[in-house]
Structures are given as C-alpha cells and as structure tokens.
Amino acid sequence: MSDMFKVEIITRNSTDLEAFKMKMAEIGVSGMTFSHVQGCGLEEGYTELYRGVKKVQNVFDRLKIEIVVSSVPVDDIIKAASSVLHTGKAGDGKIFVYPVQQTIDINTGKQGPAAL
Amino acid sequence: MSDMFKVEIITRNSTDLEAFKMKMAEIGVSGMTFSHVQGCGLEEGYTELYRGVKKVQNVFDRLKIEIVVSSVPVDDIIKAASSVLHTGKAGDGKIFVYPVQQTIDINTGKQGPAAL
Amino acid sequence: MSDMFKVEIITRNSTDLEAFKMKMAEIGVSGMTFSHVQGCGLEEGYTELYRGVKKVQNVFDRLKIEIVVSSVPVDDIIKAASSVLHTGKAGDGKIFVYPVQQTIDINTGKQGPAAL
Amino acid sequence: MDMANTVFMFVATVLVWLMTPALALFYGGLVRSKNVLSTAMHSFTTLAIVSIIWIVIGFSLAFSSGNGIIGGLDYFGLNNVGFDPAEGHTIPFNLFMMFQMTFAILTTAIVSGAYAERIRFPAFILFTVLWVLIVYSPLAHWVWGGGWIAEMGALDFAGGNVVHISSGLAGLVVALVIGKRKNAGATAPHNLIFTLIGGVLLWFGWFGFNVGSELAFDDVAMYAFINTNTAAAAGVLGWMIIEWAVNKKPTLLGAVSGAIAGLVAITPAAGFVSPIASIPIGFIGGIVCFWGVGWLKKKLGYDDALDAFGLHAVGGTWGGIATGLFASDSINAIVTNNGLFYGGGIDLLWRQVVAIVATYIFVGVVTFILISIVNLIFKARATDEEEAKGLDLTMHGERAYQD
Amino acid sequence: MDMANTVFMFVATVLVWLMTPALALFYGGLVRSKNVLSTAMHSFTTLAIVSIIWIVIGFSLAFSSGNGIIGGLDYFGLNNVGFDPAEGHTIPFNLFMMFQMTFAILTTAIVSGAYAERIRFPAFILFTVLWVLIVYSPLAHWVWGGGWIAEMGALDFAGGNVVHISSGLAGLVVALVIGKRKNAGATAPHNLIFTLIGGVLLWFGWFGFNVGSELAFDDVAMYAFINTNTAAAAGVLGWMIIEWAVNKKPTLLGAVSGAIAGLVAITPAAGFVSPIASIPIGFIGGIVCFWGVGWLKKKLGYDDALDAFGLHAVGGTWGGIATGLFASDSINAIVTNNGLFYGGGIDLLWRQVVAIVATYIFVGVVTFILISIVNLIFKARATDEEEAKGLDLTMHGERAYQD
Amino acid sequence: MDMANTVFMFVATVLVWLMTPALALFYGGLVRSKNVLSTAMHSFTTLAIVSIIWIVIGFSLAFSSGNGIIGGLDYFGLNNVGFDPAEGHTIPFNLFMMFQMTFAILTTAIVSGAYAERIRFPAFILFTVLWVLIVYSPLAHWVWGGGWIAEMGALDFAGGNVVHISSGLAGLVVALVIGKRKNAGATAPHNLIFTLIGGVLLWFGWFGFNVGSELAFDDVAMYAFINTNTAAAAGVLGWMIIEWAVNKKPTLLGAVSGAIAGLVAITPAAGFVSPIASIPIGFIGGIVCFWGVGWLKKKLGYDDALDAFGLHAVGGTWGGIATGLFASDSINAIVTNNGLFYGGGIDLLWRQVVAIVATYIFVGVVTFILISIVNLIFKARATDEEEAKGLDLTMHGERAYQD
C-alpha cells in the first residue's frame, strides 16, 4: 500500500492533450484526471485594458493533470511527461508527487494497486 | 495528527449530490469540497461531429469530491460512498485516500482533528 | 524530501486575490495554484426560486489555493493566510496540509526543494 | 390593394417570424446546459418543417373554404394563392399566407416547451408534423378561416385560442403522457441571459403579431400597438409584485415571464379594448400565470418543463375571458356586443367561454390521440441514460459549449 | 395623414423600443457575472415602469401645452391622444406618443449604467419613477414640447440634450452620491459577446431613433440615415485608432464603445449636417469618449461603472457643439443659422452651448435632490456583504448561469 | 418616387445591415473561446471600414457609369447621390446607395470566416480595404452597375455571384495562402448558441436581402419573400436528412448550416423561380454544402476555418446553376429565356455558367495577388505563440469571458 503515489502535473493549458495521453498510454497509465486551474509562478504577467481599467494578469490558466500509479514507476511518468511538456520557456510547469494511502475502484470494489 | 486523511472520490458528474450529502451527513461528515474535473479511464469514448470535423471524446466530465476526516473512520466513508455511487457500469469512478498532516479552521483557529 | 508540504486553503471565492498574493510574496512564496471549487461546511444555505421551483443552495462557490513549499515554514503560511482570510464569520474556510514526496520543475529539470 | 398596408404587413410578418427563433432562445436558456441544443432544435426544426408543410397543404386546410370544420385543397401547393388581395383585404393574398405561416410555426413551437429535456427527436418530429395538420390547421379554420367559432361571434383578435390555449394545453397533454423528468424539482435555468434575449425578442415580435392581426395599419392597429406594450409592461409589474410579496425577492426570470404573461393575456383582446383596460388585463395576466406556474403546477404535479401550459394556456384563458369583460365598440366597430364591464352584459363573455371550452376539449382530446399514436411508432420518452447524459449528446452528438 | 410615413414611424418606434433591451445586454455583459441579472433588471424594469407611467401621465407632462417649463394634464391617461395627427404632423398622434415613449424609456435606462453593481433594488425603482417624471418629462418639454429651449433656437435633432447629456449626467450624480464599488479598479466585463450583441442592436435601433426623429421619410430623414451609419463607423475608427496608438492594442470593447460614441455624437446633428461632415463628428466622438472613459474618469476619480457619463454626456456634449459647427441649411431648411464652419458665425454655436449648460445645471441639481431623497427613504447603497456576494443573489435570489 | 416602396427599402436596408453583426455572432460561436473576439472583430471592423469607404469612393466605383469593367468617380464623396430616384427606380437614389452598402459590407465580412483564428489584425485590415475596392466594387459593377455580365444576360437576382461566390472563393484563396491552423482537425465550436443567434438573424436579414433586391414591393418581391423562407427551410431539411443518414445524428449546427446553405442557394434565383421550385433548390443546397464542408474540404485538405467556401461558394454556384434550370417568365417578366426545366433549353444555363466561371477566375486571381501583397507588407499569419495563446489576447489584449 505504501507504494502508491499521485503524480500531479501543472502545466500550460494549451498542452496537446491527445499527445500527452498517447505517451501515457505507452507506458501503461490507464487513467488520469484533468482540471482547469489558474496559477502564478515564474512566468511574467501582462496587462489587459477595459475602457481604461487596467487589469494586470499574472495568474494564468493552467492544466492540472493527476495520475495515481503504483505499478508504473513514478520516474517513468516524470520522464515521459517532461519530454512531452518541456519547451524550455517559463510556464512549462511543475510536477508534484504525493503519497497515496489507499485506492478503491467503486465499480469492481477492488482495493489497492489492483484498483488502478 | 497522523490520523487525518483526505478521501478523494472521482465519479460521474451526473451524481445526485443531494443524496450523497445526505448519506455523508448520516455518518457524521461535516464538510466537503466538490470540483468539476475531467477524466479518462476505462469508460469508452464517443465521437462528436462538427461540420465534418470529428472530435473523439474519451475525456469525460467528472465530479471530484474531497473529504478530510479524522474521527469518522475512512472505511465508513468508503462504504457509504460506494453504496451511493455504485451502478456496476464503467465510469463509477475511483476513491483515493491521502494522508493529511495538519488541519486548521481559519475562522476559529482550531487545529488538528478539532478543526474538522 | 520529507520536508516538502502542500498547504491547501479553501476559502470564500470573493477573496481579494491580489492582497493574498502580496502577502505570500512577502514571506517568500514563489508560486501557487488556484481553482474554483464548491464546498459545503458550516455556512448556512439559502434558497433560490425559479418559477416556483425551489433550489436549496447549501453548496457555495469557494476558492482553493494550493501552495507547495519547503524552505518557507508551513506555519508562516498558515499564519499569513489566516491573517488575510479571517473575518470571524462562518465560511472563512479551512487549511489542510499534506506531505509532498517529490517536486520537479519541468522547464529546468530541477528536483526537490530546489524546484520550488 | 393598399401599398402602405402591404409594406406594414411585410414588416409584421418578419417580426412574427422572429418569434420562433426567439422562443428557441427563451426556452434554451431555461433548460440545463446539457439539453440546450435539443431544446433549441425543437423550435428551429419546427420553423423548417412547418414552413414547408404550410405552403404545401397547411394553409389550404386552414384557409380554403371547405366546411365549418376544416378547409379544402383549393390552395394546395399555393394554387390560387397569388398577389391579388383576398376579398375584404388590402394586402396581397400570398402575403397573408406568409403572415399566417408565422403563426402556425410559432404555435407549434410553443408546445415543445412542455416536454423539453426528455423527448426523443424522431418522436418530436412526427408529433410536430401531425399536430400542425390535425390540430392547428382545423382550429385556425374555426376561428379565422370562416369556421364555426367565427360564426358564433366569439372574439379572438390575434390568437388567444388558436395560438396560446391550443399550444399550452397540447404541451400539458404531451407532458402528462411522457411523464416527468428525473429530478424535475431540482433543475434550474442554465443561462438566464439567453432567456432574457429570447423574451425581449418575443415581446418585440409580438408587435407584429398583435398589430399585424388587424391586417392594415389603422386606428384599431394603433390600439393593438399601445395595448400590446402596455399589457406586457403591466404583466411585468404584476408578476414582480406578487413574487416580491410571496417569495420575498423579485426575479429577472419572473419579470420576463410576466412580460410574456401580459402579452399572452392581451393577445385575444388587443384590438378590442382601451389602453387603460390593458393595464389590468396585463397585470392580472402576470398574477394568474405566476399562480399557474407556481401553485397550480405543484398542486397537480405534472412536469410542464418550461411552462407552456402555465404561461400560454392559463394566460390565454384569462385573455379570452378578459375580452368578454373589456371589449368595447368604441375601440373597434367589429364589436357588436360590448364586454361585461362596458355595458354589454354577459352575452359576449358567454361566447368567449364556449370558444375556450371547445378549444380545450378539441385540442386536449386530439393531442392525446396523436401523442399516443406517435408513442406507438417511435418511443417518445428518452431512456434514463439518455436523459442523464443529456439530449444534446445523445440525440444530436454535439455539446453547446466548449473551450 | 400619410400612410407611408405612418408605417415608417411604426418601424422606427419598434426599432427604438428594441434599444432598451439592447442596453440591458450591452450593460449586462460589462459587469461581473454575479451582477448581470441585476444590471439587466435595471433596463428591463425601466421598460415596464416607464411604459405605464408614460401613458398615464408622463406624455402629458412632456407634450401637452402647459407652460414653458412643464406640460399640463390634457393628455392624462391618453385623453385626447387619438389616431388623428397633431398639427404639422403626418402620422397618428398616438403613434407619436409611442415613439416618444421609447425615448423616455431608453433615457431613463441609460442612467442605470453609472450605479450598476451596487444599488439596492427598491431605491432603484423609486429613483426611476421620480426621475422620469421630474427630470425627463420637463426636459423633453423644453426641447420638443414647445418649451424654452425650442423657442431659443438651439438645435437638437434626435435628443443630444434630452437623451444623452441628461442620462449621462444623471448617472454621474447618482454614482457620486452612492460612492464607488469596492474593487472598482479591478473589474472586467464578464461577457463581451453580450456587450457586442447589445451594442450592435443599439446601433440597429439608432436607425429608428435618428431617422424617425424626422417623423416622416423625406430627404432629411435620408440624411439622418446616412449620417447615423457614417458617424457610428467613424466612431469605431476614431476610438480604435487612438486606443491602438495609446494602449498598443485595439480592443473589441473599444470598437463597440466607439460605435456608441459616434452614434451619441451624431444624435443632435443627424438631420442638420452632410454625410461628409458626419465623418469628423463621429471620429472625434470616438476620441473624446475614449478620453472621457479613460483619462477624465481616472482624473476625477468617480466610479461611473459602465460609463454613462463618459459615453453619453461627453459624446452628447460634443454632438451639441458639433451641431453648432456643421449645421447647414443646404441639408435642412429648418436651420435658420448655419454652423460656424458653414459660414453662420458663432450664433448657433452660442445657443447650443446655452442649451447644453442649462441641461447640465437643471439635470445635475434636480437629480442630486432626487437621489438624496431616495436615499433617505430606502438606503440606496448595497451593504458590503451584498456587494461581495453580488446583487443577483442578494436582490433577486437568482444566478444567471448554472449547469 | 413611390413612398411605400421607399419605406419598404428602408426596412430592407436595415435588415441587411443587421446581417453583418449577425455574421459576427455566427462566426464567433464557431471558433474557440480564445479567438471569439478576434473573429467578431473581423465582421465588426469590416462594418466600420466599408461604411466609410463606400460613401467616399466604393459606391462610385461600382455604380457610376465608367466602362464595362469599373465605374468612374461621378459619385465620389456622394457627389450627385441625392434623394431623387435614379432612372427606372422608385426609391431615393441615396437609399439605393445605402442598400448597396450593406451588401458590400456583408460580402467583405463573409470572407473573414475562412482565415479565422490565425490572421494578424493589421494584415486583415489592409486586405479588407483592398478587397472591397479592387474585387468587390468591379464585380458589383459587372453585374449590377451596367457592366458586362448584366449585358450578357446572365441572371443573378440578389447576388449569388457578387456576394456568395466571390466571398467564398476569396476566403478559400486567403486560407490557402496563409495556411492551416495548428490542430485544425481538433477544434470545436465554443458556443453553438451564439452561432444559432447569428444564424437566425442572418435568415431574418435575408428577407431584406432577397426581397429588397427587387427594389420595390411587387409580385416579384412576394415571390422572393416566399422563396427565401421556403429554400431556407428546405436547406435545413436537406442538411439534416443527409447528415442523419451519413453521420447517424442530426445536429443543430447542421440544421443552422443547412438554413444558410438554402439561403445562399436561393439568392440568385429568388425572384425568378416559383415557390415550389425553391424547395428542391434549397434542399439540394443543403446537401451540396454538406458535401462541401465535409467531403470536399477533407479531400482537398485546405483549412477554410468557418466554411466560407463550403457554404457560400459551393451554395452560390449551385444557386447560379439552379437559376439556369428553374427560372421562369411566368414568375418574372425580366426572364427572357426560361430555364432548362421550364422549356428554355440550355441557353440561360450556359450564360449562368459563363458568369460563374468568370467570377471564379477574376476573384481567384485578384484575391491571390492582393493577399500576396498584403503578406509582403504585414506578415499575415499569426506566430505559433500568438495562435496558441489565442488572437483575443495577443491581437486585442482582451478576453471575452471572465467571472
């Protein structure tokens, strides 16, 4: 049970999802979850103007990808993800890895790594 | 402190939220957080067509439910949630459990399990 | 690696983001992620009416803020966040702290605390 | 032929034409986002289908002489429908045909509000084709085509019976037959701004609907114009005030619904009553429809999703009665028997009630038969899964909103 | 009576009618999503309220003879307002009444842009009722009802003073009295497409507004038609170019605002100037309004939320002055004294300035008194919590958008 | 001068005017949300730019006598363009000028659908200015200004060649020159309700477009009115049925596209064919355009983003041919040579084909030269980063939707 992890990737929201999913499927990832988030980090902001009202935007639309894995080594995912997402410009994003205690598949009732 | 957990449920977004909340209230859960996410897993995709442009959809709208608990045994939640959400079809979703280090209630300043 | 944490704050969505970011910048937080979530907790619900159809709303729009840190002590963040977000009314929100296993910066490839 | 009247009727026709797309928006905003395309499709497809049916045969069934019950085939395929005015008209006969087409389209589209969010598309199409031919055309014949209601002396200026009672009641019947939506009590409009756009375009188009029903721009048309706007405004106030009193908050949806209620109420009366009379007609229209969509619907427990019955049949019924109360020969010389409040006794009121009851019975019975037949051919009701996923995806393979 | 003119004025009237719903969208798109219903309600409710007030008493106060300051009660409840044309008119008098109604509605609705996102609904209603009676009706009387501004010989073709300066300034006064929104400097329009829809429908309706102000379709009406479109187009270009130069990017909001600026600027001049003259009028209109909503507003520090002042009062003032510069008797024989650039000296210009100044003083003072009174009866300003949660939920118990 | 016709043409003109804003919505809904403002800007700015160009010089180039290829400068700055009707007309000449202006605007705006989501704004502006002067004005001259196509005896009632083929083909050429969008195959409309609103307003405005092209309200105008609505309805059914058969689901986008297809197809034929003939014209219009946007586009591999070619050029070509098949002198005495199906042999059909081919060649070649020149002056294609971030932010510094 201690060998399950959540890999959380926060990256550009213009990422080509299809390519990303393909890459993940290659290394055996079966499921993942996406959410639209907003982030601020190192990428520089810009200004929007609405009838003279300046709105400084340093919060960007980002894509969050969550993948819980056990059998697939976390490092493989990191490597694969980095290779797809790396552009070398500010805004490429971050990967965070968290420990996962337990996993259950609601449909089958399976628990632990088997549920993934 | 080591006895707090986050139970994260990713399920159909057509879930009857009222029923779910009721069930949780029964077993003593006082708060929870919902978000709209998208996921891909085992459920099969389908095709949308816009003026001849095929858009294969294998990413589905999902509901993510997060519940941080300590006193309520995690197993109770899992059982309760499974009972409400199980339909026996692909797409029922997954439950992930994470360890939580600390909890603070901003309003009262209470910490740890007492903050829940 | 064991000294990285994610601080997750769930608070009112009318929070003044600029003020919050300023405060965080002061104590050295370099990046953070926001998402729009919905939550139910202690704050009381209200009723909406659409042509006689009652819709009881006890789920509120909330803002989730996620900050992964290592060098900045988690307590500083909690203190700073509480000071900005505290109003003393139900709905101020909660802070949850999670352990983080690993962090990678996709752009530079840096790992661990250095990636933050 | 009067060319100024002709140009006026062209304007009136395109204004009424716009009401059906407006309805697509009005209804579309009221459903959940997963059903907005399906709901809009109901109005939009009705526009296409009835446009064709009308020139092929519908107009003939409604307006060629035939007998007291239904017209004949004299105008089949627009045969004998030319530029020369009909007797007593001052506008081209084929323009009259187009004006009437827009009524047929709109009426048929209104029905679809009742069964939104749960009907299957093939059943919808078949029902629409049958209903416009077998319910609408005869009814139009009775009132406007020289049929028995016209003979009887009941008054219906712009279609309280033909358009509003008939569509609202038909909606209710279909809603009863195909049953409630799952979760009907927990739905909320997904985009009230679309509903607002639709609502104001309906009001806008109603100027063509009511004023154009005079078929000429004369003093009666001007009364109809003033009354239409006044009753709509009074309907807004009526609904808003009662809602404020009962529910503690005046809503935008209520205000827009009140406008529609006022407009429905004035429809049969528009060219027969004074502007001052149109204030209570609209105001009470707002109140009775508030009662119709709130109390009555809850009490009887049917799921008329977008309140076709609560707005159109309830408001149209009140409007028909109000005509029997407020009609006055000082407004329109066609009124041979003043309304109750204008010294004419209950004579007119009585005829109004007979016309209304006849419409209820005819439309109720025939619509029930039609939807039952449709239900045998295509299953009308969406499956649970289709309903849960939404009709946009399951019937049309599209989603309305994306990044 | 001229029937072609009558049909034309019916069209013009419904076009102007549409401008108030258009304003609901134009304004609604510009606020945050939590206030869109509240903002739309301001325009929509004004439509309902003023429609009733106008036929009961407003029209009488503005247009019955009375004295130089205010009309009398001859037309109370539409008494004496029939189908027969007024002296010098070729259209039904009650159609003229309806046409004028749409102006009263629109003007009153424009005001609401200034205090959006923070006014309480009951205060809004009371203010609206008072303002249309005590500010708008007298002002309309002065200019169009035979009052002193008309007497003095100032020119205002379609309502630069009556409609735009008066509403813009009134908005500014109310905005000053009820104070700034929290966070006023960090808001952004929640849906610019709604603003676009509203903006183009305003432009569309303005064809009725300006062209219809001739009350007949003649050569002056044609000038008004061409000038209206030309000035709007020039306003788009003016705003876009200055914005591009100053802010480095031309925005859609700027382009739409420029159209409105050009339209406001041409309003008082539409039937008095040549199409070629309408290019600089519109173009400069775009530029001065860009300056009004950008520089002036920031400098003076008021929170005119949706720029009622910056667009309508600033643009209207420029338009009034421009009329004194460009008016020419070769366009309209009514011009007895050409504008400065057409060899008429500063005579006309001077009268224009007097009319404008008088409007500023009258509207400024009376509006200040009215809103102060309203504020005593109902607290006008929303509480901090109401403002934070949004007026849609707290005033109307609804949300505009859901799943 | 006929005042009823004049009022009618004012109505027609404002209806056609509305089509360009409608196009902004129709197109705006079809792109991704990050490009909606940019896409709407294309139509909206075209409205402003062409409005000014037209009164300064465009109208003169198209309609003053000149030679068979292009007009002269007689009408420069609206010189000699007054209220008096032109020979053979019954409406003011400057109203005719305004009516034609709306055509020039719309045609130029349609082009922009092809290169949406990837053109840089300065290049767009320069291209628009050049195109309306160098492609549209001469072409309008050929067909309506007394040029060689009119001489030759080809029929084009409301602008199949001038408006639809020319804009659609120009779009294709520009799309080919600036290349495909990244990810073109994975885009989906971000808001189909905006597309629906735009689509129905296009249909609505088309009543002004086709009926107004008669320049008077007579029996031919009535045919055009009936045919316009009928063909649109038939187009809906045609597209829906073929789509249902081929793709298994009938979509709302398909239904709306079918309406446009039917309308494009009937445009050149509207005043020459019978209502019954307009059914196959519209129905087949729906089918060929379905084929155009589905099969043809995929086959040839160009990225005509919003199907300017697939709808307007394909539909317009079919409409031109259909005119050669169905035109009949029993509908319009102007038809000297009946269509193939009405006993006139292939004579008319042949002329139709010549006119179409000439239009293709002229528009194709000149547009190619123009966009190539523009590309030398300003880079037309957005950079990869601009495209990825979206044109709204990178060209206009705004976002359409916020909280």
Ligand SMILES: Nc1ncnc2c1ncn2[C@@H]1O[C@H](COP(=O)(O)OP(=O)(O)O)[C@@H](O)[C@H]1O
């Ligand atoms: N310390 C952090 N905690 C939480 N989220 C973060 C943190 N740092 C960055 N992020 C998220 O990652 C996104 C990408 O970070 P950014 O600094 O812009 O990219 P990069 O570092 O690759 O240039 C940010 O927009 C933010 O959402």
Ligand SMILES: Nc1ncnc2c1ncn2[C@@H]1O[C@H](COP(=O)(O)OP(=O)(O)O)[C@@H](O)[C@H]1O
């Ligand atoms: N390994 C995973 N990591 C993260 N999220 C996952 C993972 N597997 C599944 N999910 C999420 O759970 C949702 C439901 O999974 P799915 O496989 O469709 O359901 P089921 O397995 O019950 O049929 C997915 O749409 C996805 O959002």
Ligand SMILES: Nc1ncnc2c1ncn2[C@@H]1O[C@H](COP(=O)(O)OP(=O)(O)O)[C@@H](O)[C@H]1O
């Ligand atoms: N046990 C919990 N698990 C997950 N989220 C929670 C939990 N308790 C509260 N929340 C989230 O925090 C938000 C604020 O909680 P609430 O009880 O309303 O505030 P407070 O306790 O400060 O009055 C809730 O809306 C919910 O989203």
